[in-house]
Amino acid sequence: MRMRLRDYTASVLVTMLSAAFGVLLLQGTAVLTTLIAGDTIGEKESVQVALSLVAAVFFTIAVYVGGVVTANTVGTVIAGRTRVIALYRLVGATATSLRRAVAVDGLIVGVVGSILGLGVASLISSVSVSVGVSTGAIPALSYEIFSPQLVAPVIAVVLVTWLASWVGSKRILEVTPIQAGAAAVEPSQEETASRAVRNATAFTLIGIGGVLLAGGVLLGQVSMLGVLVGLLGGILSFSGIILGAPLFMPPILRLVGRMLGRGPAGRIAAANAIRNPARSTRATIGLVIGVTLVTMFAVAAQSYVDIINASREAYPADYGDSDQVLALTITVFAVLFGFSALIAAVGMVNNLSLSVLQRTRELGLLRALGFTRGQIRRMILAESIQMSVAAVGFGLVLGIIYGWAGAMSLLGSILGSDFSLPSVPWLVVVLAVVAAGVLSTAASVAPSRRATRISPVAALAVE
Known part of the structure; x- marks a missing residue:
């Protein structure tokens, strides 16, 4: 089973934003570290450590939020397609195979969105630093915008998106073939x-x-x-x-x-x-x-x-x-x-x-x-x-x-x-x-x- 492309539009956008967020965190922290290196406050080792901790915290939050939102989106899509999933079950498809198909879709979404996010973040950082230097808002220093570390948020977001799709598709296990003849049923309060x-x-x-x-x-x-x-x-x-x-x-x-x-x-x-x-x-x-x-x-x-x-x-x-x-x-x-x-x-x-x-x-x-x-x-x-x-x-x-x-x-x-x-x-x-x-x-x-x-x-x- 393959979900329709429009069902994943929001997931691609969320994945792109999550990856861009992580990349911007690394690039922004690098710029900040360079800027404050010569200041009195920047000479304090604790400030440098604090910046690294804040970047790690924000990045973790970004990946976590992206995963939660993606899992919630996948769950919403599947809840609305209960009858279609039940029809697949009726003609012989297993819940495991259907769930695996959704997870593969999630992996593809993660790869596409993360690559787009890397490109968007790099463009934003490059333009921002160039404008800042040309206008005198920041001094003309050697800013390390591009580094091998930027691969880390891309990989992290891909893995989290794949996992979120797997978790969000858990509802497929609850869909039975008998539901093919009825509308989607949501669990009651009881x-x-x-x-x-x-x-x-x-x-x-x-x-x-x-x-x-x-x-x-x-x-x-x-x-x-x-x-x-x-x-x-x-x-x-x-x-x-x-x-x-x-x-x-x-x-x-x-x-x-x-x-x-x-x-x-x-x-x-x-x-x-x-x-x-x-x-x-x-x-x-x-x-x-x-x-x-x-x-x-x-x-x-x-x-x-x-x-x-x-x-x-x-x-x-x-x-x-x-x-x-x-x-x-x-x-x-x-x-x-x-x-x-x-x-x-x-x-x-x-x-x-x-x-x-x-x-x-x-x-x-x-x-x-x-x-x-x-x-x-x-x-x-x-x-x-x-x-x-x-x-x-x-x-x-x-x-x-x-x-x-x-x-x-x-x-x-x-x-x-x-x-x-x-x-x-x-x-x-x-x-x-x-x-x-x-x-x-x-x-x-x-x-x-x-x-x-x-x-x-x-x-x-x-x-």
Whole structure:
């Protein structure tokens, strides 16, 4: 079995962005290292080590996010093609062979996207350095933009994409030939709650990750290596959140949905989150990832600025000339975490669009029962709003926690700062919230218009 090319468009884009992110991290760190080498702050070995640690952390986050988004995209595509997969099973294809075919497609997507990402990142870096030197923004030094190390992010992204496709295609094992004569069936709330092993694993990961995250913050007060412990804790805890999301996200969505009114469209929108927990979670988790990333990096960057300023006041001899380094570091990493947010945004928009388009049959049934096109659109809009509110609220909480923990675990010791509360740049957060709302609404409303243009009879005949 081979998926259609358009099913993988978002995955290719996510893979390209992930690879470009990793390559830019290495190139940006090399440029920063060259720039600060002659400064007072740059002479500190701890600063050089900190830059390397930050690059490693950001690269790991980029690859991890790309893998999660790719796995979620593949899972969404397969969920919408349950009947087609069942037909393959009916004519003799095994679940293993079908899953292997999806994994091969994922490997191809990884190779193509990574090569494109390497080219895009190299072009951006070359042009940026050339413009910076010609305009006098940065001195004319010998910047090492191209190095053999750039192969590492390309290989890493290819392997992660292949693994994400394999993990995302696990649903194929659950598809039986009998489903060839029926529409795609999503697990119910009761089935989701009864998955004892999955749920126990999710809560175990959250618990262990939370302990490691706290340990990283404490270790960060005496050593910058605490950021590595915090990174592991963040990955484990967020993996547990994603794994357990079908269990606790639907109730949050339903609570938000009740605030949208008691009309037919609002009630159905609120009930859909509980009736189809897997589908609503797939559509929501991309937005959670995006908001978490943007908030996390914004809080970490603001905490970084605050700690630098506090250290400059306490140790003016060591940090008195840090203005240029501070500005350059923030600029470079602002571009880099922007790539991470873009990765999550692409996955979010793709999953929301696919989720609506794959519900053509369901929307046709509602039309046959008397719903007008306007009511269908209002229902989709209500679902989009409830997903946006729930995901944004959840993502803000996670982002503030992760951003503060990352800043404290890395900078708590090397800059001599005291234990402090999170620094939240509310302007950035508000802009992220507005962008998330616009993206989620546009991603849901546009495909819903296409779906409602089909007559109820034709929609009910859609496979």
